[in-house]
Amino acid sequence: MSDTLSTAWALAWIRGAQAVLAENRAELNDLDRAIGDGDHGENMDRGFKAVAAKLEAGAEDVQGVLKLVASTLMSTVGGAAGPLYGTAFLRAAKATTGDVDSDGVVALIAGSLEGIVARGKATTGEKTMVDAWTPALGAAQAAVGTGAGPIAVLRAAADAAAAGAEATIPLQATKGRASYLGERSIGHKDPGATSTALILACAADAAEAL
Amino acid sequence: MTVALVIVSHSVKLADGVVELAEQMARDVPLRAAAGTDDGRIGTSFDKVNDAVTELRLAGHDVVILTDLGSATMTVESVLDFLDADEQEHVRFADGPLVEGAVAAAVTAQVGGTLEAVAQAALARELFASG
Ligand SMILES: [Mg+2]
Numbered sequence: 035m036s037d038t039l040s041t042a043w044a045l046a047w048i049r050g051a052q053a054v055l056a057e058n059r060a061e062l063n064d065l066d067r068a069i070g071d072g073d074h075g076e077n078m079d080r081g082f083k084a085v086a087a088k089l090e091a092g093a094e095d096v097q098g099v100l101k102l103v104a105s106t107l108m109s110t111v112g113g114a115a116g117p118l119y120g121t122a123f124l125r126a127a128k129a130t131t132g133d134v135d136s137d138g139v140v141a142l143i144a145g146s147l148e149g150i151v152a153r154g155k156a157t158t159g160e161k162t163m164v165d166a167w168t169p170a171l172g173a174a175q176a177a178v179g180t181g182a183g184p185i186a187v188l189r190a191a192a193d194a195a196a197a198g199a200e201a202t203i204p205l206q207a208t209k210g211r212a213s214y215l216g217e218r219s220i221g222h223k224d225p226g227a228t229s230t231a232l233i234l235a236c237a238a239d240a241a242e243a244l
Numbered sequence: 245m246t247v248a249l250v251i252v253s254h255s256v257k258l259a260d261g262v263v264e265l266a267e268q269m270a271r272d273v274p275l276r277a278a279a280g281t282d283d284g285r286i287g288t289s290f291d292k293v294n295d296a297v298t299e300l301r302l303a304g305h306d307v308v309i310l311t312d313l314g315s316a317t318m319t320v321e322s323v324l325d326f327l328d329a330d331e332q333e334h335v336r337f338a339d340g341p342l343v344e345g346a347v348a349a350a351v352t353a354q355v356g357g358t359l360e361a362v363a364q365a366a367l368a369r370e371l372f373a374s375g
Contacts, residue, residue, distance in 0.1 A: 071286075073286075073287075077287070108290040108319075108322055109282065109289060109290040109291045110281075110282070111287075112281035112285060112286075112287025112288065112289065113287055113315055114314065114315030114318055116287075116288075116290065116315075116318075116319065117290070117315070117318035117319050117321070117322040118318065120290075120322060121322060121325075153318050153321065153322070154318065210314055210315075211313070211314070
């Protein structure tokens with residue numbers, strides 16, 4: 035088992051995410067229909083299909099993959115997820131160099147979260163994707179603290195993101211259009227937090243499959 | 245040279261309507277709609293916004309951008325992040341009410357307002373002044 039994650043990992047991650055987002059398209063649409071405009075699954079599916087097509091030509095390094103994801107999502111997603119995930123992947127690319135070790139995984143997640151917070155001006159507890167990325171970062175940092183390798187760090191982050199997404203259910207949305215629903219936003223899982231958990235799970239799956 | 249406006253909306257119809265309304269009082273102001281996704285759905289497009297801004301900048305205009313909703317604002321802020329620092333000096337995002345802001349900004353541009361004056365007008369602050 036290698037202690038760094040290479041371009042092959044990044045390519046497998048994003049291709050896996052494309053497949054998983056396509057599979058979950060209807061579920062993400064349903065989650066978004068409950069508290070938004072019902073297009074999150076469609077938007078993510080379209081965006082990652084466009085990414086997968088562009089990645090057929092391959093990429094030079096991990097950062098090249100992340101930058102291609104960023105620019106493609108920004109111009110193809112259409113909804114709020116485009117600039118949010120676009121900025122996240124761009125900052126993730128800028129926060130890392132070359133192959134990714136345990137600290138690199140933390141830097142990648144920290145860069146993503148920082149980008150989302152800067153773009154969306156959101157904080158935790160507002161029922162957004164920040165509520166998945168924030169626990170993911172905390173879990174990744176904790177795993178590095180115990181000496182875990184990058185694959186285990188990614189899995190810890192993905193599991194924490196999934197738990198974070200579940201924990202958005204009782205929250206009242208106070209950011210974005212869902213906030214117009216007030217108390218009626220309570221009882222629904224946030225679609226952006228859910229897609230974040232799916233994408234991070236794909237990152238861990240791809241690392242474990244290498 | 246006249247300051248130009250870019251109207252960014254999720255809906256092509258909405259953006260075209262705002263342009264139609266604003267140009268009534270601002271015949272000489274370049275007004276561009278950058279609306280909908282690249283494949284014509286409801287949403288906003290990084291490329292459409294970037295193309296509108298680039299075209300107006302190449303023609304020599306300073307540019308003020310208005311948006312309809314928060315996710316359109318995030319698309320605009322992404323475009324602004326990608327501009328060179330010296331280009332950023334010539335482009336402003338104004339977080340005002342779309343219809344009133346566009347009309348106020350267009351009129352201000354029509355009478356020769358500077359980039360700052362047009363951006364300020366686009367906020368349509370007097371609408372929210374009390375009393
Ligand atoms: Mg939506």
